[in-house]
Amino acid sequence: IKSISVGPPLSGRYDMGAICMIEHSERLQNLVNDALDKGxxxxxxxxxxxxxEDAVDQFFPPTVLVNVNHTMKIMQEEAFGPILPIMKFSSDEEVIQLANDSKYGLGCAVFSGNQKRAIKIASQVHCGVAAINDFASSYMCQSLPFGGVKDSGFGRFAGVEGLRACCLVKAVVEDRWWPYVKTMIPKPIQYPVSENGFAFQQLLVETLYGISVWDRLQSLVNLLKMISEQKSPITRRKSR
Structure with a gap:
């Protein structure tokens, strides 16, 4: 880092050129100053x-910061500049928590000598793209969707998901085995709703979402029993 120099590329052999806007160069320095003021x-x-003397004030050398924490703006705002803040951590759980303590979530890069460990960490970081032992390589894979989460935006471009983002999706439902199977509203909950309509609805919910298999089977039996009684001549005479 110390050997990297910044300057006008036409005036000498320099490693880095200028920041695109002078306001942004000033913002980067303000982020560094805020971090220094806080320790x-x-x-x-x-x-x-x-x-x-004629050079514009848009040159910002690469800077590595240590002893940073999340009270500093550099850890809460997007710098978009050559600033590398370094934080220590004692466990994988802590580093995941620190990485997710941000309103942004575009991408992450996880470096580790243990690839399985790196993949496990990357899978728990809230971001749209991730790279293992590399940086921003996912952007070069145009078959993969690119985009962020949280305040880093929504939607994706590139890949199948990127094409779908340009489409209007329509959902169509039909009976699969027509005309042998038809979707019908059960009579107990047809209008006018019968007296046992609420009980029927309760049994239907318990049949579909009961806690145990036994609860679901028991509710299903009672549900079928109620339907059969609804169809019987005795029930129809009573309803009249």
Missing amino acids: AEIAVRGSFGNLG
């Missing part, structure tokens, strides 16, 4: 080249 330290920083 962070600059571990290492690149150098300025021979800028000259």
